[in-house]
Amino acid sequence: MNTNLKISNVTKIYPGCVANDNISLEFISGKIYALLGENGAGKSTLVKILSGVIIPDEGKIYLNENNLKLNSPLDAKKNDIGMVFQHFNLFETLSVFENLIIDSDEQRESVREKIDAIMKKYNFSIDLDIPVLNLSAGQKQKVEIIRCLIRSPKVLIMDEPTSVLTEQETSELFLSLKKFSDEGILIIYITHKLKEVMQLCDEVAVMRRGKLVSVSEIKNENIESLANKMVGQNLKTIKKKKAKTSSDQLIKITNLNFTSEDPFETNLMDINFSVNRGECLGIAGISGNGQSELFQVLSGEIISEKNSIEFNNNYIGDLSPQERREYLMAFSPEDRLEQAAIPQMKIFENVALNNFKSSNFFNNGLINENKIKEHSKKIISDFNVNTDNVELKSQFLSGGNLQKLIIGRELITSPDLLICFNPTWGLDVGAINYIHETLIKINEQNKSIILISTDTDELLKLSDKISVIHKGKLSKIMNSEEVTSEKLGILMGGAN
Amino acid sequence: MIKIVKRDQPSRAIFFFTPVLAIILTLVAGGLIFFILGFKPFEALKFFFIVPIADKYGFSELLLKATPLCLIAIGLSFCFKSNNWNIGAEGQLTFGAIVSGGVALLFYEQEGFYILPTVILAGAIGGMLYASIPAILKTYFNTNEILVSLMLVYVSKLILDYLVVGPWSNPEGFNFPETRQFSDSAKLPLLFEGLRIHAGIFLALAAVVISWFVFYKTYLGFQMKVSGFSLKTAKYAGYKGKKMIILVFLISGACAGLAGVGEITGPIGQLHREISPDYGFTAIIVAFLGRLHPVGIIFASLVVAITYLGAETAQIFMQIPKYTGQVFQGMILFFLLASDYLLFFKIKFIGLKK
Numbered sequence: 001m002n003t004n005l006k007i008s009n010v011t012k013i014y015p016g017c018v019a020n021d022n023i024s025l026e027f028i029s030g031k032i033y034a035l036l037g038e039n040g041a042g043k044s045t046l047v048k049i050l051s052g053v054i055i056p057d058e059g060k061i062y063l064n065e066n067n068l069k070l071n072s073p074l075d076a077k078k079n080d081i082g083m084v085f086q087h088f089n090l091f092e093t094l095s096v097f098e099n100l101i102i103d104s105d106e107q108r109e110s111v112r113e114k115i116d117a118i119m120k121k122y123n124f125s126i127d128l129d130i131p132v133l134n135l136s137a138g139q140k141q142k143v144e145i146i147r148c149l150i151r152s153p154k155v156l157i158m159d160e161p162t163s164v165l166t167e168q169e170t171s172e173l174f175l176s177l178k179k180f181s182d183e184g185i186l187i188i189y190i191t192h193k194l195k196e197v198m199q200l201c202d203e204v205a206v207m208r209r210g211k212l213v214s215v216s217e218i219k220n221e222n223i224e225s226l227a228n229k230m231v232g233q234n235l236k237t238i239k240k241k242k243a244k245t246s247s248d249q250l251i252k253i254t255n256l257n258f259t260s261e262d263p264f265e266t267n268l269m270d271i272n273f274s275v276n277r278g279e280c281l282g283i284a285g286i287s288g289n290g291q292s293e294l295f296q297v298l299s300g301e302i303i304s305e306k307n308s309i310e311f312n313n314n315y316i317g318d319l320s321p322q323e324r325r326e327y328l329m330a331f332s333p334e335d336r337l338e339q340a341a342i343p344q345m346k347i348f349e350n351v352a353l354n355n356f357k358s359s360n361f362f363n364n365g366l367i368n369e370n371k372i373k374e375h376s377k378k379i380i381s382d383f384n385v386n387t388d389n390v391e392l393k394s395q396f397l398s399g400g401n402l403q404k405l406i407i408g409r410e411l412i413t414s415p416d417l418l419i420c421f422n423p424t425w426g427l428d429v430g431a432i433n434y435i436h437e438t439l440i441k442i443n444e445q446n447k448s449i450i451l452i453s454t455d456t457d458e459l460l461k462l463s464d465k466i467s468v469i470h471k472g473k474l475s476k477i478m479n480s481e482e483v484t485s486e487k488l489g490i491l492m493g494g495a496n
Numbered sequence: 497m498i499k500i501v502k503r504d505q506p507s508r509a510i511f512f513f514t515p516v517l518a519i520i521l522t523l524v525a526g527g528l529i530f531f532i533l534g535f536k537p538f539e540a541l542k543f544f545f546i547v548p549i550a551d552k553y554g555f556s557e558l559l560l561k562a563t564p565l566c567l568i569a570i571g572l573s574f575c576f577k578s579n580n581w582n583i584g585a586e587g588q589l590t591f592g593a594i595v596s597g598g599v600a601l602l603f604y605e606q607e608g609f610y611i612l613p614t615v616i617l618a619g620a621i622g623g624m625l626y627a628s629i630p631a632i633l634k635t636y637f638n639t640n641e642i643l644v645s646l647m648l649v650y651v652s653k654l655i656l657d658y659l660v661v662g663p664w665s666n667p668e669g670f671n672f673p674e675t676r677q678f679s680d681s682a683k684l685p686l687l688f689e690g691l692r693i694h695a696g697i698f699l700a701l702a703a704v705v706i707s708w709f710v711f712y713k714t715y716l717g718f719q720m721k722v723s724g725f726s727l728k729t730a731k732y733a734g735y736k737g738k739k740m741i742i743l744v745f746l747i748s749g750a751c752a753g754l755a756g757v758g759e760i761t762g763p764i765g766q767l768h769r770e771i772s773p774d775y776g777f778t779a780i781i782v783a784f785l786g787r788l789h790p791v792g793i794i795f796a797s798l799v800v801a802i803t804y805l806g807a808e809t810a811q812i813f814m815q816i817p818k819y820t821g822q823v824f825q826g827m828i829l830f831f832l833l834a835s836d837y838l839l840f841f842k843i844k845f846i847g848l849k850k
Binding site: 338339 | 713714715716717718721722725726728729731732733734735736
């Protein structure tokens with residue numbers, strides 16, 4: 001029998017924003033459905049409603065004509081709706097098997113038999129008795145999927161499942177999903193990645209600002225048409241002009257090592273690379289492979305040996321971030337809300353975080369508020385931050401505007417080198433485009449960039465040279481023309 | 497039906513309203529406790545909160561008790577604002593008192609204008625020295641400053657005990673555990689004839705003004721604010737974290753030390769075992785009740801000072817144990833923490849559905 005899941009007139013209103021505005025959708029098993037939209041479009045809210053995490057203000061959900069009352073995640077489970085979230089909900093120190101039986105009330109032996117059968121059927125090979133922390137991201141996701149499959153769900157919802165996977169793991173996942181679909185499980189696939197939609201899905205529903213924009217069959221769509229529906233405007237495609245390669249070396253990292261006392265951090269081993277003026281070096285990798293540590297070592301949050309970093313003919317490995325700024329380096333960390341900026345503080349106060357000597361933000365230990373505000377206004381207008389009030393608390397800026405403010409704050413000193421870590425993480429397409437254009441412009445002005453990113457497309461678009469970080473080690477540095485995302489994927493997975 | 501809704505942003509009005517709400521709830525709960533104990537609640541509350549400050553003398557006593565509380569709380573707010581948890585102000589107060597008391601005893605039966613400033617300075621230095629211990633251990637050995645500063649309180653009290661019983665005890669004092677009386681030049685001048693309020697209050701007021709200036713007008717204040725919100729951001733901005741930790745501990749220790757000086761060179765005039773009724777601990781409540789804001793701390797120190805006075809009055813007139821004062825201090829903190837819930841959530845009353 002076909003499974004039929006119907007969402008009827010669902011509305012969910014948050015203070016100041018309508019997350020889901022009268023959404024009606026119908027899904028029938030046998031097809032794979034994509035739910036496409038930018039961050040903040042309302043996909044996650046809709047999915048959370050389907051999985052019982054959020055209760056809608058209005059509207060009903062029907063599964064095979066039965067009106068479902070989903071007041072908690074448990075209700076969703078009872079009604080055969082399975083859900084794999086973007087962030088894994090696994091206990092790292094428990095074994096795979098313990099994680100799988102944690103919410104089960106069946107006999108351990110019978111569950112084990114069930115799991116073995118599932119693994120055999122779908123060709124999963126995971127050791128059930130090792131702790132989850134020893135698994136790769138792809139394997140962890142399989143554990144989550146198995147946890148759903150144990151309950152033989154009618155509906156399986158996948159929320160942005162590929163953000164932590166390599167290219168190879170992604171294709172494996174797609175194969176499994178197609179198999180599930182053939183067996184009659186209704187698959188709903190949530191993403192903002194257009195390529196994946198084209199590759200995997202049969203039908204696509206596009207959401208924008210809480211509204212359902214369109215429902216269509218994939219064969220009638222292409223990447224451009226979907227992108228325009230998702231963003232609501234025609235996007236120009238950005239293309240980086242081939243930079244004239246200079247041989248003027250700006251920064252050189254030699255035999256850099258970092259050993260952490262924290263078992264949850266990654267040690268960096270024997271890092272060597274150099275960047276020339278006007279060049280963008282991309283560093284790819286799956287998150288958690290030492291990117292954060294590498295960023296901190298480069299920014300000076302972690303001090304290293306003096307001679308390990310040579311910048312503009314100065315050895316600066318032992319300098320603090322503030323001292324490195326005086327040598328014209330700039331930094332944009334990954335975490336906008338907890339590191340790069342303080343949401344509870346006003347815009348101009350956040351601007352003052354980049355306190356370089358010539359700024360005169362602080363004279364004789366006193367705050368020069370007028371100077372900071374004047375400077376902030378310049379950043380706001382130069383970098384298109386959507387406000388004119390420098391006294392506004394930064395928490396009221398959208399992610400994109402906050403990132404523009406941060407990048408603007410770092411670039412206003414016209415630094416020779418910008419080091420940025422996932423600069424477009426979680427931003428909407430418009431803001432991503434703006435940031436990408438800005439980064440290209442920097443290179444054109446003969447300034448350099450080190451771009452640490454987990455977004456392979458971004459790296460291929462912006463970098464002149466690319467290296468991959470895996471378990472704290474850098475691969476050899478490649479010219480970006482010779483690199484494909486498949487090749488990066490293999491390196492990201494740790495193979496040579 | 498009642499529904500709890502998360503606030504989009506903490507409201508500024510609520511930020512200053514919750515301390516008031518905490519005080520009101522404390523009064524209500526206090527009345528209830530009195531009632532259960534068999535006292536008339538309104539009468540007991542009157543003796544607790546109104547009678548003690550109804551005359552000039554009472555008001556002077558209020559300021560006398562509020563002075564050390566305010567001074568210490570101002571110092572603590574430097575630490576708390578920058579994410580450093582100095583719980584040992586009582587120890588810094590005691591050690592400041594020991595050092596300044598020692599200096600005052602050196603000038604026994606001597607007169608001179610230079611004596612009092614020296615004694616005051618010695619107290620501040622004593623407090624700073626004592627506060628530097630948890631600060632240095634934290635910055636260079638990664639110890640937990642909460643534990644270290646707290647444990648040092650008991651060390652300082654034992655040192656004081658040893659000194660007033662042993663080497664510093666008054667030779668003519670019939671073995672009472674106390675030192676000689678300080679000379680008049682080593683004492684803070686009284687402000688009014690017949691009242692105990694002394695010049696120490698000016699130290700507290702100066703601390704209020706200076707701290708306001710530092711918090712809101714200086715680079716140090718800005719760095720403290722950033723570190724208070726996010727240590728990661730402070731590190732990213734390149735602030736010298738260790739230097740700042742030591743600095744705020746020194747400031748905090750100096751304030752506590754000065755409060756100690758105020759006690760022994762003010763009303764007491766000598767060192768003995770009980771120089772502080774736990775002002776150093778109570779000041780933690782004052783700092784938070786005042787929202788770590790200099791002006792807020794002034795009001796908070798007055799409110800909390802009443803609980804000290806009220807406890808004494810209530811004991812004298814109604815035979816209510818004076819430890820009720822501590823119960824009230826505890827309740828204020830308890831209700832403050834509880835009502836801080838309202839900073840992030842609001843309660844909506846909605847009609848019954850179905």
